[in-house]
Amino acid sequence: MGPGDDAGIFRYKNILLVETVDVITPIVDDPYTFGAICAANSVSDVYAMGGTPLTALAILGFASCDFSSPVIKHLLKGCIDKLGEAGACLIGGHSIEDNEFKFGLAVTGAVDKKTILRVAGACPKDVLILTKPLGTGILTSAAKRGKLKKAALNKVIASMLQLNKTASKAAVLSGARAATDVTGFGLLGHGLNMAKSSTVDLVISYDKVPLMNGVRKYAASGTVPKGAQRNLEFCSKDVTFPEDFPKEAQLILSDPQTSGGLLIALPPRGMKKFDAFAKKEKMPYWLIGEVARGDGKIIVK
Ligand code: CO
Ligand code: CO
Numbered sequence: 001m002g003p004g005d006d007a008g009i010f011r012y013k014n015i016l017l018v019e020t021v022d023v024i025t026p027i028v029d030d031p032y033t034f035g036a037i038c039a040a041n042s043v044s045d046v047y048a049m050g051g052t053p054l055t056a057l058a059i060l061g062f063a064s065c066d067f068s069s070p071v072i073k074h075l076l077k078g079c080i081d082k083l084g085e086a087g088a089c090l091i092g093g094h095s096i097e098d099n100e101f102k103f104g105l106a107v108t109g110a111v112d113k114k115t116i117l118r119v120a121g122a123c124p125k126d127v128l129i130l131t132k133p134l135g136t137g138i139l140t141s142a143a144k145r146g147k148l149k150k151a152a153l154n155k156v157i158a159s160m161l162q163l164n165k166t167a168s169k170a171a172v173l174s175g176a177r178a179a180t181d182v183t184g185f186g187l188l189g190h191g192l193n194m195a196k197s198s199t200v201d202l203v204i205s206y207d208k209v210p211l212m213n214g215v216r217k218y219a220a221s222g223t224v225p226k227g228a229q230r231n232l233e234f235c236s237k238d239v240t241f242p243e244d245f246p247k248e249a250q251l252i253l254s255d256p257q258t259s260g261g262l263l264i265a266l267p268p269r270g271m272k273k274f275d276a277f278a279k280k281e282k283m284p285y286w287l288i289g290e291v292a293r294g295d296g297k298i299i300v301k
Contacts, residue, residue, distance in 0.1 A: 007048070007049045009111065016113060018045075018110065020106070022107075023061075024038060025100060026101055027140045032078035034078065035077065036082040037157070037259055038078075038079055040164075040259045042104060042107050043083070043163065043164075044181045046107055046109035047181070048164065048180050049118070052111070055107070056083055056088055056108070059093060060072070060094070061097075061102035061103075063097065079105070083105075118178060119180045120178060122177055122178040122198035122202075123177055123267070124200060125290065126178075127291075128204065128264070128288050129266055129274070131283065132162065136156055136160055137225045137257060138218050140258070141223055141225045142223045152213060152214055155213065169281075173274070174270035176270065177266065177267060178194055179262050179265070180262070182257050186228065186231045186256055187255075188253045192235055195294070199295060201292045202291060202297075202299070203290055203298075203299045204253075204299070205289050205301045206242075209252075219255075224248075224255070225256060227255075227256035228251045231255075232253075239297065239299075240300065241300045242301060
């Protein structure tokens with residue numbers, strides 16, 4: 001695979017193994033929930049490649065004097081339960097003394113040669129589909145500053161806990177040409193990766209991009225993670241915004257996501273199948289734009 005792909009693929013005899021690793025720092029207080037979010041986030045790269053997760057190895061960094069064993073137990077329980085939902089199992093891992101708490105997984109999956117989804121391959125006229133609303137970075141920052149109500153935080157958590165399993169199946173079934181998961185580089189960062197790898201432009205309609213409740217309000221009041229600003233700086237030379245497009249909207253499009261949804265480029269003829277499967281599985285999705293001829297840029301409308 002290329003450097004922009006979500007995972008590596010290794011052929012062993014006639015099996016194609018999909019391999020990826022992701023490590024994150026806590027974004028919620030409850031260890032069980034954090035373990036589960038970590039698992040959903042780590043298996044997401046396998047789903048983004050059109051694969052099925054099989055096994056995982058845990059990577060844990062913690063200051064043993066600060067964290068009692070029940071915390072670790074709950075963390076692993078959350079992780080194992082979520083992996084179970086994905087049909088994968090935790091088969092081992094490694095921990096290291098670390099002042100900053102970290103947790104992540106190296107995940108191995110398998111993929112069928114015919115269903116590999118790569119970040120490259122999007123073609124002009126393909127529709128762009130996003131399967132989760134944006135805002136986990138902005139809203140978890142608000143929560144860290146004590147500004148987010150419990151009920152609102154629970155909605156963000158529910159979204160992060162959602163596996164990209166159904167989204168991946170929908171993409172594979174409907175003949176998607178390219179896919180990637182929207183994570184740390186935000187929609188613009190991951191979108192640009194798709195645009196550049198596919199040598200096309202992505203035309204995104206801001207009005208159609210789904211946002212979590214409260215994202216606009218917090219972004220406007222400056223509650224934005226540093227990562228969003230960095231992402232925006234990194235992307236801005238390849239992104240065109242409408243005139244007078246508000247800074248907060250630019251930052252929302254750059255907001256780093258944890259366990260974000262899939263961004264899928266689908267030929268219009270695949271829409272019917274995609275929609276039928278999504279409806280059957282009660283999976284929400286949003287058409288946020290389309291692919292155009294170009295050389296690796298994003299045009300926001
Ligand atoms: Co990814
Ligand atoms: Co990743």
